[in-house]
Amino acid sequence: MKFDTLVLGGGMVGVCVAVHLQQRGLAVALVDRKAPGNETSFGNAGLIQREGVYPYALPRDLATLMRYARNRSPDVRYHARAMPKVLPFLCRYWYHSRADRHAAIARSYSTLIEHCVDEHRALVEASGAQALLRKGGWLKAFRSARKQEAELRVAEQWRSEYGVAFESLDAGQLRRDEPSLGPALIGALRYTDADSVSDPNALVTAYARYFETLGGRIFIGDATTLAPEWGVDTEAGRIDAHSAVVALGPWSDVVTARLGYRLPLAVKRGYHMHYAAREGARLKQPVLDAEVGYMMTPMTRGIRLTTGAELACRDAPPTPVQLDAIEPFAREVFPLGQRLDAQPWLGCRPCTPDMMPVIGPANRHRNLWFAFGHAHHGLTLGPITGRLLAEMMVGADPIADPHPFRADRFRC
Structure with missing residues (x-):
C-alpha cells in the first residue's frame, strides 16, 4: 500500500x-x-479561542509561585516525584514567560489564532x-471586583493590540444572561468572537x-x-x-x-467529569471560574467540568485530586447534579x-x-x-x- x-x-x-x-x-x-x-x-473544554493571542505563561510573581509550591492550589498541582524530570522544562518555560518575551511570542502566535x-x-x-458548533463566545467569570478589573485591563490590551472583541458584564447582566449561575460570581467578560463545541x-x-x-x-x-x-x-x-x-x-x-x-x-495533564444539571437549571455557554481555575461547559453528555494543569509524567497513574478540590466551588456556581462518568477522564496537553x-x-x-x-x-x-x-x-x-x-x- x-x-x-x-x-x-x-x-x-x-x-x-x-x-x-x-x-x-x-x-x-x-x-x-x-x-x-x-x-x-x-x-x-470545547473552546475555539479567538481571544487566545497570548498563550498561557508561567506566573513569575513570587506569591503565586509560593502558592503553587505548597501543592494545594485548585488550578495547578504537581507530582513531587516528577519534579526532577519536569524542572528543566519549567525553568525554560519561566524564562520565556517574562513579559517582554511573552509579548514577542504573542506577535507570532497571534498569526495562527487570528484564523x-x-x-x-x-x-x-x-x-x-x-449542529456541534456554538457561536457567541464564552464567559470568564469573577468572584471579586479586583480580579475583574485586572482582567478587564488585560482584555483592553488584547483589543488594542490584536482586535480581540469582548463585552464586560456586571452581576445583573450576568444573571440575565445565565440565570442558573449562583451569586458567588459578581461579573464576567464575554469573548464574543470565540466559538465552542458541544462534543x-x-x-x-x-x-x-x-x-x-x-x-x-x-x-x-x-x-x-x-x-x-x-x-x-x-x-x-x-x-x-x-x-x-x-x-x-x-x-x-x-x-x-x-x-x-x-x-x-512536556505535558500538562488535565481531568474532566460530566454532571447532570439539576431540574430547571441550564448553562448556555462555557464559563471559566477565573479565580479558582476550572471551566464548566455544556456538552452533549452533560455539564463538563474541566480542571487546570497537573504537572506529572505523561504515563503516571491518574490522581484526580484537582477534580475533587474544584467540585465544591463549581456547585456554588451552578446547580450540578450527580456525576455521570464512572471515572474521571485524564488527558495530556503537549507543551513546549x-x-x-x-x-x-x-x-x-x-x-x-x-x-x-x-x-x-x-x-x-x-x-x-x-x-x-x-x-x-x-x-x-x-x-x-x-x-x-x-x-x-x-x-x-
Whole structure:
C-alpha cells in the first residue's frame, strides 16, 4: 500500500493536517492506535479561542509561585516525584514567560489564532458538523471586583493590540444572561468572537469522516514503527509513503526521539467529569471560574467540568485530586447534579517551553514533517495548523509565516 503522505496521529491536529493534504490532491493515510478523536482531543473544554493571542505563561510573581509550591492550589498541582524530570522544562518555560518575551511570542502566535475561527467554520461547513458548533463566545467569570478589573485591563490590551472583541458584564447582566449561575460570581467578560463545541470527540470524528469522503484512508497502527523513507505498521499491513507527518500530541517525542531529535516536550495533564444539571437549571455557554481555575461547559453528555494543569509524567497513574478540590466551588456556581462518568477522564496537553507549537519540516530528515506541541490550544489551532503545514508541503504560499514554529529553534 503506497501513499503520498502518512499522517501519524488521529487527534484534532492530525486529522486536520490529513484533511488539508487530501484537499490538495495528495493520497493520505491517517494512522493512530485508536479511532480519531479518542485521546487528548476527547477531553478539552470545547473552546475555539479567538481571544487566545497570548498563550498561557508561567506566573513569575513570587506569591503565586509560593502558592503553587505548597501543592494545594485548585488550578495547578504537581507530582513531587516528577519534579526532577519536569524542572528543566519549567525553568525554560519561566524564562520565556517574562513579559517582554511573552509579548514577542504573542506577535507570532497571534498569526495562527487570528484564523482559528474561520478555519474551523470552513471545516464544519464542509463536514456537515454545524449542529456541534456554538457561536457567541464564552464567559470568564469573577468572584471579586479586583480580579475583574485586572482582567478587564488585560482584555483592553488584547483589543488594542490584536482586535480581540469582548463585552464586560456586571452581576445583573450576568444573571440575565445565565440565570442558573449562583451569586458567588459578581461579573464576567464575554469573548464574543470565540466559538465552542458541544462534543469535541464528535467534531474530530466528523472531520475524519469528511477526510474519508475526499478519498483519505484511516488505519489503526503503531506509530512507533515509523522508519525512513517512510513506512509504518498497521493492522492492515505495512504501508509506505513519500513523506510523513508526526502529529501525535503528547506522544510525538516518542517517535521523534527514535529518529534522533531532542525536542523539549512536556505535558500538562488535565481531568474532566460530566454532571447532570439539576431540574430547571441550564448553562448556555462555557464559563471559566477565573479565580479558582476550572471551566464548566455544556456538552452533549452533560455539564463538563474541566480542571487546570497537573504537572506529572505523561504515563503516571491518574490522581484526580484537582477534580475533587474544584467540585465544591463549581456547585456554588451552578446547580450540578450527580456525576455521570464512572471515572474521571485524564488527558495530556503537549507543551513546549516557549508556548508555541512545532509546525514544519524536520531538520535532519527529508520529507519528514512535524505538527505538535499546541498545549491548551490543540482544538483551537487544529484547522489552521493543518492548512499551514499542507501549504508548506505542497509548495503553496503559506497563510502565515511558519518561521517562528520551526523545529530547529530548539537546536534539536
